[in-house]
Amino acid sequence: MIRRRYLASLGGLTGALALFAAVIALSAVATTTQMYDGFSGSDTLTQSDVNQLVGRQLWAEALTRLVGPAILATAIAGVATLVLLVLRSRQVSTVVRATRSRERER
Amino acid sequence: MGDKPAIDPHYAAQFQRGYDGPVLTSPASAPAHSTRTDPVRIPGGPPASAVRVPDPPPLVLRPAADEEPVDVDEPEPDRSNRIVEWTLLALGAGLLLAAAWVFQLVVTDTAMYLGQTTSEEAALSMVRSTLPGPLLVAGIVAISTWLVLHALRPRSMR
Numbered sequence: 176m177i178r179r180r181y182l183a184s185l186g187g188l189t190g191a192l193a194l195f196a197a198v199i200a201l202s203a204v205a206t207t208t209q210m211y212d213g214f215s216g217s218d219t220l221t222q223s224d225v226n227q228l229v230g231r232q233l234w235a236e237a238l239t240r241l242v243g244p245a246i247l248a249t250a251i252a253g254v255a256t257l258v259l260l261v262l263r264s265r266q267v268s269t270v271v272r273a274t275r276s277r278e279r280e281r
Numbered sequence: 282m283g284d285k286p287a288i289d290p291h292y293a294a295q296f297q298r299g300y301d302g303p304v305l306t307s308p309a310s311a312p313a314h315s316t317r318t319d320p321v322r323i324p325g326g327p328p329a330s331a332v333r334v335p336d337p338p339p340l341v342l343r344p345a346a347d348e349e350p351v352d353v354d355e356p357e358p359d360r361s362n363r364i365v366e367w368t369l370l371a372l373g374a375g376l377l378l379a380a381a382w383v384f385q386l387v388v389t390d391t392a393m394y395l396g397q398t399t400s401e402e403a404a405l406s407m408v409r410s411t412l413p414g415p416l417l418v419a420g421i422v423a424i425s426t427w428l429v430l431h432a433l434r435p436r437s438m439r
Contacts, residue, residue: 181432185425192421229394237387237410244414248421255425259432 176270177263185259189252196245203238210235294321301325366430373423380416383409 210231214224294300301323387410392398398406 177432181428185428185432188421188424188428225395226391229391230388232394233388233391237384237413240410241384241414241417244418248418251418251422252425255429259429262433 176266177259179263182256182259182263185252185256189249189256192245192249192252196242196249199238199245200242203235203242206231206235206238294318299323366427369423369430370427373420373427376416376420376423380413380420383416384413387413 210228214220214228218224220228290296295302302321387406390406390409393403393406
């Protein structure tokens with residue numbers, strides 16, 4: 176019989192990954208849309224401004240690149256959880272059927 | 282009707298258990314078939330009888346009628362399998378840590394945008410920037426596989 180503890184762990188991992196993917200996606204959107212906040216086209220950029228903009232650009236790119244893999248990882252863990260759930264429910268129904276037939280024999 | 286059949290010599294006293302009398306081997310010394318002998322009292326009383334059927338087990342040791350029989354042929358937990366599984370978990374954790382480390386390197390790598398890199402460093406930086414995602418997925422796959430293997434393993438092997 177598949178133990179409930181491992182099933183719960185896999186479900187928890189899936190939930191945590193879904194949360195992680197959502198946070199990554201929202202952060203990617205936020206850093207991309209707010210990349211030039213505080214600057215206007217007519218500003219003369221200092222070296223510090225350039226460094227700040229480059230930092231924002233790097234974060235936006237890195238987070239955007241991570242959204243797909245985070246969703247993929249969530250899907251993989253979710254599929255594994257579903258497979259274990261189906262296997263466990265089949266095992267439970269088999270045990271229930273066997274118990275009922277034994278009681279009927281008595 | 283007056284002549285009763287003789288007793289089969291196989292049932293003679295010398296062939297009975299616990300017989301301690303003289304053993305008659307020659308036919309001359311053997312009792313004649315027609316000679317009837319009375320039962321002989323063995324000195325020392327009847328021999329101790331051997332217990333042929335063992336006593337039934339006590340009630341507390343008897344399995345209940347509806348109890349499932351225990352499978353005694355279950356395989357022993359394989360040590361190498363266990364090592365492989367824990368290696369899988371360690372690999373998954375390591376891959377996740379590597380993903381976090383590479384991600385931290387990527388977001389602080391400003392040299393490429395500021396034109397301070399050679400072409401080799403720029404290529405390396407581009408490769409590095411694509412690594413966190415696959416590392417994350419590989420780590421999650423390893424940990425999920427470990428969990429699934431543990432969940433599917435029979436209870437006796439855990």
